[in-house]
Amino acid sequence: MQAIVVIILILALLLVIFTLQNAMDITINVFFWEIKDAPLVIVLLTCLLLGYLIASFYFFPKLWKLKREYKQMIKFNSELKELHELNHKNDRKPVDDNSDPEGIELDDDDNDGSTFFKD
Incomplete structure (x- = not known):
């Protein structure tokens, strides 16, 4: 919050300097x-403000449309997540901790006691 105040004060100081120079x-x-005897600084600031307003009026409808589409996509995404959880809730199988990660079961029941590496 304090940084914003400092930035505003600096911009106000620059505006005063700009006004005094023009x-x-x-x-x-x-x-x-x-229009006779119009101060140059007022003309420049008015043109700057009008340019900002024209650009804002041009882009605000597009911005509102994008925000509306974004909210619709967020809602649609949450609905898809709920459907996905409902569909896969019953499909989940309990994980067997003794199973091999590759899905191939290796038997260690050598009856003769010999192993491949001959421990």
């Missing part, structure tokens, strides 16, 4: 209108 007045011509 304090000149300009004339803006927009189609048939003429």
Whole structure:
């Protein structure tokens, strides 16, 4: 939280410096209108804000659609997990700890007492 406050203060300081460096007045011509003696910093910040708003209005519907699809996929995934657990609940066989990992049972019942390695 403190880092955010420090970042905001630094940005505010940079904005003040930017404002002081661009304090000149300009004339803006927009189609048939003429705006005289407009501060340059206000014009620049207004253009920046308008660009942000236009981009936001363009991307927010896409963002909302993606969020909705993401929530649907999460719900669908949880339903699939539940179905998978229900289907495989009865199919599970108890694991025999004495069985070999390869599934081949090896017999150690040599009657003559000789082994392959001759221990």
